[in-house]
Structure formats: structure tokens, C-alpha cells
Amino acid sequence: MAKEKGRKLIAQNKKARHDYHILDTYEAGLVLTGTEVKSLRQGRASLVDGFVQLDGHEAWLHNVHVPEYTQGTWTNHSARRKRKLLLHREEIDKLEAKSQETGHTIVPLALYFKDGRAKVEIALAKGKKEYDKRQTLREKQDRREAERTISAIRRKQRA
Secondary structure, three states: OOOOOEEEEEOHHHHHHHHEEEEEEEEEEEEEHHHHHHHOOOOOOOOOOOOOOOOOOEEEEEEEEOOOOOOOOOOOOOOOEEEEEOOOOOHHHHHHHHHOOOOOEEEEEEEEEEOOOOEEEEEEEEEEOOHHHHHHEEEEEHHHHHHHHHHHHHOOOHH
């Protein structure tokens, strides 16, 4: 079998980018069972309620939904079990120090395969206030309108 190359996205947490200011991102490996890997290879996972908790100098991923593998037997995994993250000691220490500050949390942004290995992109984030969320939406809408106007002008120029 040929070795996988590149990055294959499994799941993204778009809501996290809406709800939080992303301060810093990290790539972490995951400790998974065989049926979890097979389920992820089918492209089935959800990061919506996920969060990272640091416990005894170890990072744990909580509430990430990886559905049970359909062809699995009694060795199947539970869908929302906590999973250990593989990070360097310095990264864990940095995250531990920063997450102690008020309003900071660690959220998963993406789950993907990189060169055949399951990885998760986690971010140190600070919660947005309601007016920040509205401001972000307004900026996004303004950007879209500007792009539409520019493309309409270009179409008229070509015709």
C-alpha cells in the first residue's frame, strides 16, 4: 500500500472562529483506537462541542464526537470518550500558563490526516463578546459586497 501524503480534512469547527478570538494555534497528535481511525477515515466526526483540558501536565480532548465504526465488534469505541493529545512539554507548559488567565480557553479547530496520521489543530482562544460577533459578521458582509461590486464592474468592462 502506498504511503499517504498531504493533508486530508475530516472535520472543522467553524463556530469556534465565530465565538472566539484565536490567539495561537498548535498541531497535536491524537491517541486513538483502531475503530476510531477507521471511522475517521470514513470522514465522520464533529468538533462542535469539543474543548481541551490540561490535567497533570497532559492535554485531553473532550466532547469530540467520533461515531462508532459500523463494522466494529465488541472492540468498538465510545463516541464521546476523552482522547489524549500528543504535544511537546514546552507547548503544554505554554498552554497551561496562558489558559490560567481569565477568559482564555483551548478549543479544537480542525481534525485531519497529515501523511497518514490523525492530527488535531487546537487554538488558545479568548471568548468574544456579543458586539464583537456582530462586528465580525458586518466586516464579512462588507467584504462580500465589495467583491460582488468589483466582479460586476469587471464583467461590464469585458462586455
